[in-house]
Amino acid sequence: MALPGCGPDQAGDTAPLAATFTCDAAVGPSGAPAFAVYTTVAESKLKLLDVPACAPLPTEVYAGLGIPTQAIAAVGGSAGGEGHYLYALPDGAAIDYFYARRAEQAAALPRYERIVRYEAGRFALLRPVSAYDMLGWYMGASADSAYALAIQAIGSGLEARFYARAGAPPEATALPQELSSFQEERLPAPTFHFYEQSLALGPYAGRVNWRQDSCVIALVRAGATIELKALK
Numbered sequence: 001m002a003l004p005g006c007g008p009d010q011a012g013d014t015a016p017l018a019a020t021f022t023c024d025a026a027v028g029p030s031g032a033p034a035f036a037v038y039t040t041v042a043e044s045k046l047k048l049l050d051v052p053a054c055a056p057l058p059t060e061v062y063a064g065l066g067i068p069t070q071a072i073a074a075v076g077g078s079a080g081g082e083g084h085y086l087y088a089l090p091d092g093a094a095i096d097y098f099y100a101r102r103a104e105q106a107a108a109l110p111r112y113e114r115i116v117r118y119e120a121g122r123f124a125l126l127r128p129v130s131a132y133d134m135l136g137w138y139m140g141a142s143a144d145s146a147y148a149l150a151i152q153a154i155g156s157g158l159e160a161r162f163y164a165r166a167g168a169p170p171e172a173t174a175l176p177q178e179l180s181s182f183q184e185e186r187l188p189a190p191t192f193h194f195y196e197q198s199l200a201l202g203p204y205a206g207r208v209n210w211r212q213d214s215c216v217i218a219l220v221r222a223g224a225t226i227e228l229k230a231l232k
Contacts, residue, residue: 017041019088019095019118021075023054037075037086039116041095046123048097048116050135051084053077062087066100066109078104085110094119134192134199134208138217138228141169148175148182149217149228151190160187160201162221172231 022038035054038047057065057074067074067087072095076085086099095118100110117124135158138149146169150161163182170178187202199206199217206219215230 017072017090017093017095017118019072021056021073021086021088023056023075039088039097039118041118042121044118044121044123046116048086049084049099051077051086052079052082053084057085057087064109066112081105083110085112087112091117134190134215134217136215137175137231138215139169139172139175139231140226140228142224142226146170146182147226147228148179149219158189160190161185162187162201162204175231 019039019041022040024036024038026034026036035051036047037049037051037054038045040046054075055077057067057076059069061067062069062071062074065074065076065085067085068089071087071089074085074087076083078084081104082101083104084099084101086097089096089098096114097116097118098112099115100112102108102110114126117126134151135153136151138151140147144166146165146167148163148169150163152159152161162185163179164185165182187204191200192198192208199208199219201219204219204221206217209216209218217228219226219228
């Protein structure tokens with residue numbers, strides 16, 4: 001699946017490409033710390049993953065983490081007994097991005113998977129989108145009600161919670177403080193079908209408009225469609 005870049009086409013640019021990582025701190029739906037990992041190449045920026053720990057990795061730790069010495073940059077960290085690592089590797093006029101996770105006490109090196117490729121001014125997502133890409137908070141409203149949806153990781157699975165209240169929706173930054181005014185409904189683990197762009201949440205069904213930097217879920221509830229937008 002090709003994702004358009006924000007910058008100009010660089011197919012004719014022979015200068016070496018430079019890639020950087022950014023770890024944006026946030027709070028996950030469960031209240032635990034989380035980081036959104038972004039990469040920037042030229043003027044193109046892409047969100048890669050959400051991970052529980054993220055910091056720049058110095059080159060002296062590359063060998064111990066199975067990261068090639070030719071890597072342009074790498075980030076990673078450990079949390080909850082598990083390590084998460086990403087690195088960018090040049091391939092001629094392109095850049096490949098690799099990701100791995102492993103138990104902190106594991107003796108073997110992490111097993112990396114190529115997840116994204118940057119080439120000719122564009123990013124290409126090389127892994128299928130899964131329900132884990134839906135993690136986070138969503139909010140929407142109808143004429144007389146406000147709604148929120150939380151999709152979070154619980155152990156090795158996922159959990160969804162739907163919230164509703166009468167009246168106007170709160171500001172996104174005030175949602176955590178105002179959740180007590182919403183009626184909460186726990187839903188079964190969400191099932192996401194990438195090729196159909198559909199999401200099943202117990203008795204509700206939805207359509208997903210997913211992008212690397214945004215997600216909108218059109219959820220059908222009680223015969224009405226509620227548009228829920230991902231909160232930044």
